[in-house]
Amino acid sequence: MPRPNILLISVDQWRGDAFSGAGHPVVMTPYLDQWAATGTRFSRAYSATPTCIPARAALLLGQSQERHGRVGYRDGVPWDYPTTLAGELTAGGYRTQAVGKMHVYPERNPMGFQDVALHDGFLHFARRNHRDLTEVDDYLAWLREETGDPTADYADHGIDCNSVVARPWPREERLHPTNWVVSRSIEFLREHTAGRGEGGGDGGGGEGGEGAEEQPFFLMASFHRPHPPYDPPAWAFEQYVHQPMPEPPVGDWAEEMWGAHASTAADAPVARYDARTLQRARAGYYGHMSHIDQQINRLLEELTSLGLREDTVVCLVADHGELMGDHHLFRKSLPYEGSARIPFLLSTPEQLGGRRGQVRGDAVVELRDVMPTLLECAGLPVPDSVDGRSVLPLHRGEPVPDGWRPWLHGEHTHIGGDVHYLTDGREKYVWRSGDGAEQLFDLAADPTELHDLARAATPANQERVALWRGRTAEALDGRPEGFVKDGALVAGVPVGALIPSVADTC
Incomplete structure (x- = not known):
């Protein structure tokens, strides 16, 4: 062919x-x-x-x-x-x-x-x-x-x-x-x-x-x-x-x-x-x-x-x-x-x-x-x-393959720290490393992200926030910036536009 x-x-x-x-x-x-x-x-x-x-x-x-x-x-x-x-x-x-x-x-x-x-x-x-x-x-x-x-x-x-x-x-x-x-x-x-x-x-x-x-x-x-x-x-x-x-x-x-x-x-x-x-x-x-x-x-x-x-x-x-x-x-x-x-x-x-x-x-x-x-x-x-x-x-219309990413981790340096996000296409979690601020959005019900569920102190919302917080710690564990300590996210970590461990090879 x-x-x-x-x-x-x-x-x-x-x-x-x-x-x-x-x-x-x-x-x-x-x-x-x-x-x-x-x-x-x-x-x-x-x-x-x-x-x-x-x-x-x-x-x-x-x-x-x-x-x-x-x-x-x-x-x-x-x-x-x-x-x-x-x-x-x-x-x-x-x-x-x-x-x-x-x-x-x-x-x-x-x-x-x-x-x-x-x-x-x-x-x-x-x-x-x-x-x-x-x-x-x-x-x-x-x-x-x-x-x-x-x-x-x-x-x-x-x-x-x-x-x-x-x-x-x-x-x-x-x-x-x-x-x-x-x-x-x-x-x-x-x-x-x-x-x-x-x-x-x-x-x-x-x-x-x-x-x-x-x-x-x-x-x-x-x-x-x-x-x-x-x-x-x-x-x-x-x-x-x-x-x-x-x-x-x-x-x-x-x-x-x-x-x-x-x-x-x-x-x-x-x-x-x-x-x-x-x-x-x-x-x-x-x-x-x-x-x-x-x-x-x-x-x-x-x-x-x-x-x-x-x-x-x-x-x-x-x-x-x-x-x-x-x-x-x-x-x-x-x-x-x-x-x-x-x-x-x-x-x-x-x-x-x-x-x-x-x-x-x-x-x-x-x-x-x-x-x-x-x-x-x-x-x-x-x-x-x-x-x-x-x-x-x-x-080709096939089912989602086994092992496909369950969620995507994204990030970008910003004023006062790094801004991280995780999404599975249905929800999105945002964590700001400078001060630890976090957000959660229900993209299926709220596609323009009008309502931050992390602000609502309901048990269900806080359970979802905790789940995504843990996933973010998992994604960042071992990173040279030190975003994670003892399995938990750490705020206030200074960051740059390159990961320090690989900056010399970019």
Whole structure:
């Protein structure tokens, strides 16, 4: 059986609930909804470490944060990992290409890909190496060539990559970073297909070094959006800016847990914005999604026109979500659903036996599961370094496999300590290591986490809290930070963005 091609679509900061086909009250994603109907949407997918850098480690390495060592956001730490998703596929005979955001260090680290067309989108780190100021961004060089302006920059409009300020993209839509990711991806597909037709190339090794006529590809199309800056094309921004939107959910615990903040700073993680600012931010965010929806359709249509669609595994995930005002919180890193829950969609060629139009919410899946899934699709062994599990059995409609994780442990460094969470998809427990504050949510009955059951002193609630507290101590026992002593959680432990025992090898 010929090995399938693989297309991995990565979107940045896309909430797990933000599909019109999943019942979202505002955003319109008709093409993604249509594509999701050809495969499986995993409705209980999470990012264990919900910011860009540690989440991408899970995606590219197939590892838990305990293994890859990144438990928070820290730039400038080398990615010296010997085994990667792209590296395994390259060694297995795949032609491998990444387009768009990598967010690794050094910036041009290929992470096993044979070629990378880079656009990280994060201001100073994205434009140039921050140590020697050499240009590293391929999109920026292309933008300057296309516009004929040697000083052109994607930040010329003045809004930055972590604020709620929103405005339409000021240039032609074809020059938008979202379009560039798809255009470069299409260039790769056309060139690869033409090479197959000519019978050239050496196949890149693996399985006897077959010729390029039979060589499959692995393409990662990695979008920087819907992450800020909120600068979608005008049509996408305008279709939401005057649309009525429900108020963000605010839990009865919000002020007690994170303080009665009244910040109006443009990049505040905890804020109370006026209605107009919030409306424009949401219009920019959802506008990015509608724009990406159409551009992904453009990419999938190209797969079809090149005769590749039926032979290609397509997987879409996000590194994390966006709180967008839930509980007066913005951006990511926290364990609440808007931040930690992510999209995870998978469609496969017929020979892999996947179901169509399936929604699986009976198992918690995570970014670390992408690598073993795609390697199994390719017929390649899963390295011992991988902690994740292939979701192919779930995609085929089989029962949850024996030994599947009963719950997921996630964490992220935060002000005053680490914030940990455990979830089985039905309940979620949160523990803040700095002061020992804890929360419990019934996700089945309260999906927007309005009511903290840990605040209710009923025997049943306190029994559930104690159960999850014990599971958290079990998950953290033996960690070098000293979160657990004599089997109990210990508050007040100082932490960093790397686990100390593995920081030197990250």
